Amino acid sequence: DVQMTQSPSSLSASVGDRVTITCQASQDINKYLNWHQQKPGKAPKVLIYAASNLETGVPSRFSGSGSGTDFTFTISSLQPEDIATYYCQQYEILPYTFGQGTKLEIK
Amino acid sequence: QVQLVQSGAEVKKPGASVKVSCKASGYTFTSYHINWVRQAAGQGLEWMGWMNPNSGNTGYAQKFQGRVTMTRDTSISTAYLEVSSLRSDDTAVYYCAREGRILELPKGLDVWGQGTTVTVSS
Numbered sequence: 001d002v003q004m005t006q007s008p009s010s011l012s013a014s015v016g017d018r019v020t021i022t023c024q025a026s027q028d029i030n031k032y033l034n035w036h037q038q039k040p041g042k043a044p045k046v047l048i049y050a051a052s053n054l055e056t057g058v059p060s061r062f063s064g065s066g067s068g069t070d071f072t073f074t075i076s077s078l079q080p081e082d083i084a085t086y087y088c089q090q091y092e093i094l095p096y097t098f099g100q101g102t103k104l105e106i107k
Numbered sequence: 108q109v110q111l112v113q114s115g116a117e118v119k120k121p122g123a124s125v126k127v128s129c130k131a132s133g134y135t136f137t138s139y140h141i142n143w144v145r146q147a148a149g150q151g152l153e154w155m156g157w158m159n160p161n162s163g164n165t166g167y168a169q170k171f172q173g174r175v176t177m178t179r180d181t182s183i184s185t186a187y188l189e190v191s192s193l194r195s196d197d198t199a200v201y202y203c204a205r206e207g208r209i210l211e212l213p214k215g216l217d218v219w220g221q222g223t224t225v226t227v228s229s
Contacts, residue, residue: 044204044216049215087152100151
């Protein structure tokens with residue numbers, strides 16, 4: 001199985017900060033990586049698909065980059081409503097696998 | 108709008124089975140795979156498997172082989188997940204998710220159901 005190593009596991013930042021989360025795959029997954037946001041008690045919601053494509057309706061402060069094994073997710077200016085847990089997920093190789101999540105908190 | 112609506116919460120005893128439904132609307136049900144993902148309380152997301160609603164073909168994570176069955180009823184655009192021989196560690200929220208695409212680009216899991224809580228307790 002493809003192991004997805006996501007870091008950090010938790011992050012505390014201030015409103016307006018630039019926030020970066022990384023995800024490393026144990027083998028080449030091309031560009032087939034999603035970033036999902038999950039708020040407490042809610043279903044996950046995709047923000048970025050195919051590593052760098054912004055899902056329709058998602059604010060432009062969210063972005064993603066990378067290919068192969070190394071990927072980055074960025075929030076350019078943190079807003080209070082961005083408090084959530086973020087997961088990377090690869091869909092190149094079955095079984096699909098998720099990173100362990102990054103819990104984002106406001107400082 | 109595109110959405111997946113799941114059935115309500117379930118409480119089951121150890122050893123029993125549970126069947127969760129996922130009704131699709133707003134798109135052609137048979138054109139996109141349905142995946143199932145579960146999440147235990149305070150834990151991360153765990154992929155369980157996929158189903159092609161057109162052919163009925165399925166693929167399951169090794170961990171769930173022999174205990175999980177994914178089926179569908181195309182006449183009502185509904186996918187089903189059945190888990191048998193339930194144990195306490197199957198207590199979790201179970202999500203269905205569509206595997207989308209845009210033109211020829213796969214989008215991965217792009218639409219999620221609201222989740223179904225399954226509690227296994229004696």
